[in-house]
Every structure is written in C-alpha cells, then in structure tokens.
Amino acid sequence: MSEDATRLRFSARLLRPAASAGDDSWTFLVLPKSSSEKLPRRGRTSVEGSMNGHEFRATLEPDGQLSHWLKVSNELREASGAVVGAPSHWTSRLSPKSRN
Secondary structure (H helix, E strand, O other): OOOOOOOEEEEOOOEOOOOOOOOOOEEEEEOOHHHHOOOOOOOOEEEEEEEOOEEEEEEEEEOOOOOEEEEEEHHHHHHHOOOOOOOOOOEEEEEEOOOO
16 A cells, blocks of 8 residues: 555455355445545545555545445455454554555
8 A cells, every 4th residue: 555545444244145045255344434434536446555554545435325345255254264244353454545
C-alpha cells in the first residue's frame, strides 16, 4: 500500500450468501458505514489492503444502503485465516488504489 493512501481499519463479520445453493467458493463482508464513508466515492472502488496480515487487491461494490461490500474468495479467506460467521475478531485495512 502506498504510504499516502487513506488507511481504514475495521472489524467485520465474514458472511456467506443466503442463496449460495451449495456454492462455498466465496464469502463476503460488509464494511461499517463509518469506514465506507471515508472512501473516495459511493460506487465501485478499487482497493489494496490486508486481511489478517494477508495482502490483497479487490474492488468494493456499493451495497445500496450507503456502504460497500467486499467479495472474499476461498483463497483469500483461507490465507487470512478468517472464519465464516465468526464474531468481529479479525481486522482488515483498506486503502483506495491510486489511478496511474
């Protein structure tokens, strides 16, 4: 992450889609509104960050309720040690990617 990027620190519960129909290949988390408000825009936002110390790049999607959500692949979930449905004990840091 670049040193001049806005860093967001928060905890969130990792969730599985209700209508996953047995597709366990991904999970998601919803950013707290207080963190989402600090992003540069309300729409899709590309970010770099770390989840439990594991670095990643992703695109945050708007959730239609003035926040954003992050799709978390099984690869990222397993690498970060995050557990589906676990209480908010893990922390992610996100910072908007620069447009070069």
